[in-house]
Amino acid sequence: MPRASAPSKRAPSLKLAPPVARRPTPVALLPQPLVERLLAVAMERGGDFAEVYVERTLTTAVRLEESRIKSAQTGLVQGVGVRVISGGKVGYAFSDDWDEAALLRAASTAAMIAQGGGAERSFPVRRAAVPSHYHVSPPLMDVEVSLKTGLLMRADKAARAFDARVKQVNGGYVDQTRRIAVANTHGRYTEDTQDLCRISVMVVAQGKGGERRTGMYGGGGRVPFSHWDTFSPEDVAREAARQAVATLGAVDCVAGPQTVVLAPGWSGILLHEAVGHGLEADFIRKGTSLFAGKLGEKVASDLVTIIDDGTVSSGRGSINIDDEGNPGERKVLIENGVLKGYLYDSLNAQLMGQRSTGSGRRESFKHLPMPRMTNTFLAPGDHAPEDILKEVKRGLYCATFGGGQVDITNGNFVFEVSEAYQIEDGKLGRPVKNATLIGVGPEALKNVSRVGCDPMPDPGMGVCGKNGQSMPVGVGLPTVRIDNITVGGTKVA
Amino acid sequence: MDYQQLAKRIVQRARRKGARQAEAFLEVGRQSSVRVHQGQIEDLTQSTSKGVGVRVVLKDRLGFAYTSDFEPSAVDHIVDQALKLAEFSAPSKLNGLPSGKDLGRFGDTGLLFDTKVAELPGDWKIKTALEVEKAARAEDSRIIAFNGVGAGDYVSEVYMASTEGVTGAYSGTYVYLYAAPVASDGTGLQTGYWMDYRRFLDDLDGPESIGREASRRAVRMLGAKRVKTQQVPVLFDPQVAASFVSDVAGAADGNAVYQKASLLAPLLGKRLAGAHVTLVDDGLMPRGLATAPFDGEGVPTRRTPIIEQGVLKSFLYDAFTARKAKARTTGNASRSYNGLPSIGTSNLYLEAGTKSPEELLREVDSGFYVTALLGHGTDPVTGELSAGANGLWIEKGELTHPVQEVTVAGNLLQMLKDLDGVGSDLQFRSGAVGAPTVRFRQLTVSGE
Numbered sequence: 001m002p003r004a005s006a007p008s009k010r011a012p013s014l015k016l017a018p019p020v021a022r023r024p025t026p027v028a029l030l031p032q033p034l035v036e037r038l039l040a041v042a043m044e045r046g047g048d049f050a051e052v053y054v055e056r057t058l059t060t061a062v063r064l065e066e067s068r069i070k071s072a073q074t075g076l077v078q079g080v081g082v083r084v085i086s087g088g089k090v091g092y093a094f095s096d097d098w099d100e101a102a103l104l105r106a107a108s109t110a111a112m113i114a115q116g117g118g119a120e121r122s123f124p125v126r127r128a129a130v131p132s133h134y135h136v137s138p139p140l141m142d143v144e145v146s147l148k149t150g151l152l153m154r155a156d157k158a159a160r161a162f163d164a165r166v167k168q169v170n171g172g173y174v175d176q177t178r179r180i181a182v183a184n185t186h187g188r189y190t191e192d193t194q195d196l197c198r199i200s201v202m203v204v205a206q207g208k209g210g211e212r213r214t215g216m217y218g219g220g221g222r223v224p225f226s227h228w229d230t231f232s233p234e235d236v237a238r239e240a241a242r243q244a245v246a247t248l249g250a251v252d253c254v255a256g257p258q259t260v261v262l263a264p265g266w267s268g269i270l271l272h273e274a275v276g277h278g279l280e281a282d283f284i285r286k287g288t289s290l291f292a293g294k295l296g297e298k299v300a301s302d303l304v305t306i307i308d309d310g311t312v313s314s315g316r317g318s319i320n321i322d323d324e325g326n327p328g329e330r331k332v333l334i335e336n337g338v339l340k341g342y343l344y345d346s347l348n349a350q351l352m353g354q355r356s357t358g359s360g361r362r363e364s365f366k367h368l369p370m371p372r373m374t375n376t377f378l379a380p381g382d383h384a385p386e387d388i389l390k391e392v393k394r395g396l397y398c399a400t401f402g403g404g405q406v407d408i409t410n411g412n413f414v415f416e417v418s419e420a421y422q423i424e425d426g427k428l429g430r431p432v433k434n435a436t437l438i439g440v441g442p443e444a445l446k447n448v449s450r451v452g453c454d455p456m457p458d459p460g461m462g463v464c465g466k467n468g469q470s471m472p473v474g475v476g477l478p479t480v481r482i483d484n485i486t487v488g489g490t491k492v493a
Numbered sequence: 494m495d496y497q498q499l500a501k502r503i504v505q506r507a508r509r510k511g512a513r514q515a516e517a518f519l520e521v522g523r524q525s526s527v528r529v530h531q532g533q534i535e536d537l538t539q540s541t542s543k544g545v546g547v548r549v550v551l552k553d554r555l556g557f558a559y560t561s562d563f564e565p566s567a568v569d570h571i572v573d574q575a576l577k578l579a580e581f582s583a584p585s586k587l588n589g590l591p592s593g594k595d596l597g598r599f600g601d602t603g604l605l606f607d608t609k610v611a612e613l614p615g616d617w618k619i620k621t622a623l624e625v626e627k628a629a630r631a632e633d634s635r636i637i638a639f640n641g642v643g644a645g646d647y648v649s650e651v652y653m654a655s656t657e658g659v660t661g662a663y664s665g666t667y668v669y670l671y672a673a674p675v676a677s678d679g680t681g682l683q684t685g686y687w688m689d690y691r692r693f694l695d696d697l698d699g700p701e702s703i704g705r706e707a708s709r710r711a712v713r714m715l716g717a718k719r720v721k722t723q724q725v726p727v728l729f730d731p732q733v734a735a736s737f738v739s740d741v742a743g744a745a746d747g748n749a750v751y752q753k754a755s756l757l758a759p760l761l762g763k764r765l766a767g768a769h770v771t772l773v774d775d776g777l778m779p780r781g782l783a784t785a786p787f788d789g790e791g792v793p794t795r796r797t798p799i800i801e802q803g804v805l806k807s808f809l810y811d812a813f814t815a816r817k818a819k820a821r822t823t824g825n826a827s828r829s830y831n832g833l834p835s836i837g838t839s840n841l842y843l844e845a846g847t848k849s850p851e852e853l854l855r856e857v858d859s860g861f862y863v864t865a866l867l868g869h870g871t872d873p874v875t876g877e878l879s880a881g882a883n884g885l886w887i888e889k890g891e892l893t894h895p896v897q898e899v900t901v902a903g904n905l906l907q908m909l910k911d912l913d914g915v916g917s918d919l920q921f922r923s924g925a926v927g928a929p930t931v932r933f934r935q936l937t938v939s940g941e
Contacts, residue, residue, distance in 0.1 A: 066752070068583035073557035074574055075831050076567070077544070090536035096543060096561040109539050145581045168752050204754050204874060212754075214874050253879075255902065255939030256722040286530070287638040288675045290682055368536060405867045405881070409640065409675050409684035410717065412897050414867040414881035436868060436879040438900050438939075467641075488879045488900025488939040492724055 029054040029181045029191065030080070032125065034100065038082060039123040039185055041107040046116030047084040047091075050123070051184040052107075053323065054080050055365040057176055058141040064152040064171035067160075072145055079365040082107045086114035088351060094365050125189035130321050133328065134222035134314045136195035140175040143225045148173050151233040155201050158234035162241035165248065167212075168204040169237070173197070182325030190325040196222055196316065196472055198460060199233055201240040207248035215243030216402075216418070219459025221316045221474075231459065243400055243419050250433035253420070253489025259395035260437065261388055261423065261481050264456035266401055268475030271306050272376050272464065273404040273413040274441040275299075279333055279341075280359075280371040280466075281348035283408050290411045290441065291339065299339045300445030303381050306334040308343060310358055310374035316460040317374040317474035324360035324369050331357050337445075345371045363469040373464065375474030381451025385479035388450045390426040396435065396487055397421045397428055411441040414488075436488035444485055452479030494563065496521060497662055500654035503547055506572045508656055512549040514590045515572075516655035518789065519545040520830045525615065526645030529622040537619070544830035547575045553584040559831045591792050591812035592657035595822050599661065599786035599793045603779045609694040610666035611648050618644040621670060621700045628704030629674045633712045640673035640684055642704075651785070659791030667782065668694055672707035678715040683895075685711030688923055692780055710864065713885065717895035719940040720886060726860035727901055727936040728853060728887070731920045733863050734928035737908070738843050740871035740878070741772060744905065745799050746836045747810035747825075749873055751818045756876040756906060760805050766909040771844040772800040774809060776824055781840035783925035789828035794839060797823045800909075811836050842927035846915030850930040853914040855890035861938050862887055863901060876905035882938075899940040908933055 035052050042050035056078040063070045080103055081094035091113025093106040152171040159169045175197035183189040200218030207213070217240040219231055262270065275291075283289035291299065300306075310319045310328025319328040324346050332340050344352070345360030348371060360369035389397065400419035406412070415437040422429035457476035464473040500517040507515030521543040528535040545568070546559035556579030558571040622644040630636050650664040671688030687707035689698040729737060749755035757765075776794025778784055788794055790812055798806045810818070811826035811834050827837025854862065867881030879902040885892040903911075914932035921927035 062581070068585070069581060070583070071555050071557060071833055072578040072581040073559070073833065074578060075546075075559040076571075077561045077831065079542075079561065089534045092536060092538040094538075094540045094542075096541075098562070106540075113534070113537055145578060149581050168754055170752075204752075206753075212756075212874050214754075214872070253902075255900070255937050257941065283640070286640065286675075288640045288682070288684065366540065366542065368538065403869055405869070407684065407865070407867065407883070409682045410714070410883075410897055412867060412881055412883065414900070416868055416879070433875070434877040434879045434902055434904075436881065436900050436902070438867070438881045438898055440898055486719070486898060486900070486939055486941075488881070488902050488937075490879075490902045490904070490937045492722055492937060 029056055029179055035183045036122065036124060038103055038107045039183060040120055041104055042082050042084050042111050043123065043185060044120055045111045045114040047086040047111060047114040049085040049185055051083045051182065051324065052080065053365055054181040055178065057178040059174065059176045060141065060145065060148060061174040062148050062152060064156055067156050069149045069152065072149060077364065080106065081365040082110040083368065084110040084113050085347065089113050090347065090368065092368050123185045125183045125187050127189045130190050130192055131327055133311050133318045133320055136222060136224045139177045140195045140197050140225060141177040147225065151199060151228055155233035155237035159201060159203050159237035159241045162238050163205065163245045165205045165207060165245055166203055166241050167206045170202045172200045180323065182321065182323065184325065188325055190321045192320045194222065199236055200461065201237045203240040203244040205244035205248055211248060213244045213247040215240040217243065218461045221314050221460040222318055223314045247419055247431045247433065250431040252491040253432045253435040253487060254491045254493050255489040256487065256493060257484045258487045259392050259481065259483050260485055260487065261392060261395060261397045261479065262477065263399045264452065264454050264478050266458040266475065267398065268376060268378060268458060268477035269401055269404050270415055271378055271477065272373060272473065272475050273406040273415065274439065274444055275306060275334065276308065276373045276376050277406050278408045278411065278441055279343055281342045281344040281352065282371055284342050285348050285352055289408045294339050297339055298337050299442045300334055300337040301448045302337045303451045304334055304337050304445050304448050305379035306376065307332050307379060308373050308376045312375045312474065315375045315474045316462065316472045319374060322358045322360045323362045324356065326356045326358040326360065328374060329358040343371045343373065345369050361471050363471060367469050370467065372466065372471050373473050375476065377476040378451065378478065378480065380453050380455040380478045383450045383452050385452040385454050388452055388479050388481050389423065392423045392426060392481065395423040396432065397423050412438065413441060414438050434490055438486045438488055444482060447483045447485060448480060449483050450481035454478045496652045500652045503545065503568060503572060504654045504656055506569065507547060507549050507576065510572060510576055512551050512576060514550040514656045516548045516590050516659065516790065517545055517653065518828065518830055519652040521650040522647060524645065524647040525618065526643060527618045527622050528641055528643040529626055530639065532623060534619060546830040547571055548833065549575045549579055550588050550590060551576055551579040553586055553588050554579040554582045555588050556582065557833050587813065587816045590655055590657050591790050591822060595792050595812050596658060597793055600777045600795060602777055602784050602786050605663060605665040605692060605784060607666045607693040610646050610668045613646055624700035625670055625672050625704040628701045629672050629708045632705045632708035633676065635676045635678060635712055635715065636674045636708050637677045638675040640675060642672045644670045653787065653791050655791055661787050661791060663786055666692055668697055670697065670700060670703045672704050674708045674711045676711040676715055681715065683711050683714035683717065685709065690782065690923055692782060696780065714883060714895045717883065717897035719898045720896055720938065721941050722939050724935050724937050726857045726932060726934060728860065728862045728930060728932045730862065730864050731918060731928050731930055732922055733866055734843065734931045735926040736866060736870055738772060738841060738928045739926050740905065742774065742799060742838045742841050744873045744876065745808045747808040747814045747818055747820065748836055750808050751814060754874050756874065757805060763805055764803050765800060765805050765906065766803040766912050768802040769846055769915050770800055770803050770909065770912055771798065773798050773844065774825065774838050774841050776839035778840040781925060783839040788824045789826040789834040792822050792824045792826060794824040809836050809838065840925045842919060843915065843929065845917050845919035845929045847917055848914060850916045850918050853916055853930055853932045854887060857887045857890060860887040861896065862892060871905050878903050878905065899938055901936045901938055903936045911935060
């Protein structure tokens with residue numbers, strides 16, 4: 001079942017940038033004649049379509065434990081995947097050997113999905129321009145490792161200085177420079193360089209009687225290393241420490257339906273789970289999502305407009321091209337409560353008579369693409385966030401989330417609340433522990449009764465899992481009130 | 494290519510370039526899988542993959558690098574890279590590869606490799622997956638679609654070498670079948686999931702039984718509704734129980750314990766549960782999916798009781814954490830080539846009890862039988878569990894109507910104390926973690 005994880009809250013605001021033509025990358029990942037040869041071999045049994053996906057990813061990761069850099073590592077993973085489509089059937093083969101014989105073998109293996117034979121045809125490709133929603137220079141792989149370890153040392157110091165009750169700090173920094181090239185038998189050849197980085201800090205605080213609470217925070221995106229000058233590791237660490245300390249002394253959560261107010265930012269995971277996955281075209285085509293066949297229907301309150309936007313400048317989930325070579329797009333999924341569209345990759349689009357929305361993503365060359373989200377936002381409303389809280393007599397304020405998961409078929413989703421407070425007469429009361437929200441997508445969205453005017457993207461922490469493939473995603477949400485949603489807890493009123 | 498030789502060459506190069514200690518962990522795999530949809534192939538994937546990770550210790554500092562490229566220049570490059578990266582980590586006298594008393598003779602794993610799986614013809618998977626789909630459809634006319642039906646196999650090889658005398662290799666096979674049908678009653682949709690995952694073809698459930706059981710599990714959820722918020726006895730079916738068992742083992746992670754980030758840290762030797770509760774990690778379990786002669790750093794695997802007859806007996810360690818905690822490694826360094834070893838379980842299971850699942854049910858007047866959990870499980874620091882749950886309501890010892898959109902909540906330590914029934918139906922359904930049906934005296938169910 002699709003699930004998302006990782007925490008977060010505040011963030012630097014993300015701006016929209018106009019797409020501009022990207023300067024061509026100097027060296028091709030694979031020589032164009034070889035790419036064309038692979039396409040020809042892939043089609044030799046009479047497939048309808050073939051695609052060659054080339055990837056080379058360099059990763060650097062640093063970990064901090066007990067105030068020391070525990071490890072620093074780098075790695076290279078590279079490979080080529082060949083996909084052939086024949087009458088709706090897909091053949092896929094990949095190789096992490098780059099020698100020509102191994103690549104040709106992969107192309108012939110994928111070709112076998114088609115049963116025919118016939119003359120070899122040629123499939124010339126032409127390089128297409130791609131938009132530029134991010135451009136990281138210098139590439140993160142070229143940044144000195146000592147600067148990366150330095151971030152974590154600073155985070156550790158700031159977290160420990162925040163409060164004497166902070167007992168443990170674990171930090172992680174990871175970046176990757178991922179170069180991809182996609183060529184297909186429609187003659188389209190595209191390349192993109194997708195740098196991505198993230199810092200994360202986990203803090204354990206100890207209170208009276210040995211009580212322990214954790215806080216987690218982090219962020220990043222498709223940003224240059226200078227991002228950390230403004231989004232500082234100290235701020236990240238202090239926020240993680242604040243969460244851990246603030247939740248010491250939390251009381252048991254009362255189980256049952258309540259009015260809840262969601263803090264802006266990472267709470268956007270609600271949309272990701274409650275709606276987003278259910279709108280992915282693979283589930284729609286097979287009729288296994290409860291949103292199948294509901295286009296044009298009212299599926300949420302009037303206040304709800306949801307957008308999936310792969311074009312956000314430097315966003316964690318942003319893509320100049322998806323992993324099928326189509327440009328990232330901004331798609332309105334739900335407008336004023338009415339279901340407007342689904343998320344399509346090219347295969348499902350073709351089988352359903354639609355066009356790709358640039359949503360075909362894959363974890364690596366080892367995987368087939370499928371429809372995925374990019375950055376998913378709830379459009380702002382016109383309620384002042386203070387008023388939203390003030391109006392609630394009794395309820396639960398959900399400040400920080402651990403993650404969520406959805407069953408796209410029955411629509412049940414959960415939303416794990418790692419920092420929550422009782423609301424009493426419009427004010428925040430005591431912290432509450434062990435709360436989880438559960439709902440059924442459309443019903444929960446119909447109960448959205450207030451949407452704040454304070455849109456906020458998450459700081460760039462989200463990892464979305466679907467069918468065993470992990471993808472970086474962004475989410476965002478203003479302050480929101482939901483009436484009558486079931487809150488899981490240990491205490492019975 | 495002689496991979497054992499390559500691993501040795503990497504170690505020798507690292508040594509020559511100044512590493513005090515060095516280790517190479519190399520993996521090679523070949524996999525193929527098929528998914529079917531409406532009586533046709535949906536997709537067919539075949540591939541080979543490989544990679545090697547190099548860990549070095551230099552002036553008490555640790556460096557690590559990996560690559561999937563086995564060209565000599567690429568391999569040389571990562572050795573140099575690992576040595577260079579060591580400069581950026583903090584020196585510690587405790588850094589070091591397992592050596593001397595940590596190493597030794599590998600235990601008896603039994604067979605890990607099934608030539609029948611390694612030589613499975615490509616069309617076996619297609620034919621079998623189609624049979625799964627057909628059986629699932631035939632089971633009930635309310636099955637209208639599938640979230641996925643498929644089959645696959647995997648052949649893997651692992652090679653290791655180190656300056657401390659580790660040298661070893663093993664290879665294994667895996668084969669699996671699964672189905673996720675969707676049932677409709679005209680008003681709502683429900684899904685079911687059933688699978689089997691084995692090393693040996695002869696151990697694998699047939700396509701008929703996988704398909705039918707998946708459909709049965711989808712159909713029985715039709716009409717699911719919330720129940721009132723209440724505290725009642727709760728049963729976890731074997732798959733849900735397996736996730737609970739993983740959470741308990743997660744809290745026994747020696748590194749979390751050392752950092753006092755586990756609620757089990759102060760409880761070694763203490764009674765956590767009744768004498769009917771025994772939780773074991775066994776790296777040598779016959780035919781186990783995670784069975785291997787050595788762990789991710791060449792240490793012989795073994796059987797480690799975590800909880801024995803209700804008493805917390807042992808935490809799980811790799812060599813580095815054991816050195817820090819003044820304990821012995823339990824051979825639980827888990828890894829793939831592209832990461833440093835970290836503590837993980839091998840074959841993990843809760844030992845079977847004596848009562849059948851039906852008997853455990855019969856003793857419940859009113860309660861909840863959980864068949865799926867949503868969420869990330871128990872927090873290892875606090876032990877808190879608060880998760881979405883689907884399942885069936887129990888009245889007077891019988892399963893009655895399906896339940897959804899509720900949560901179950903409790904605390905791991907209290908749940909262990911309240912674990913008042915362990916079924917006789919231990920199974921390893923979807924991986925290397927096994928459990929029978931379990932019953933908790935009381936959990937909070939949150940609903941209407």
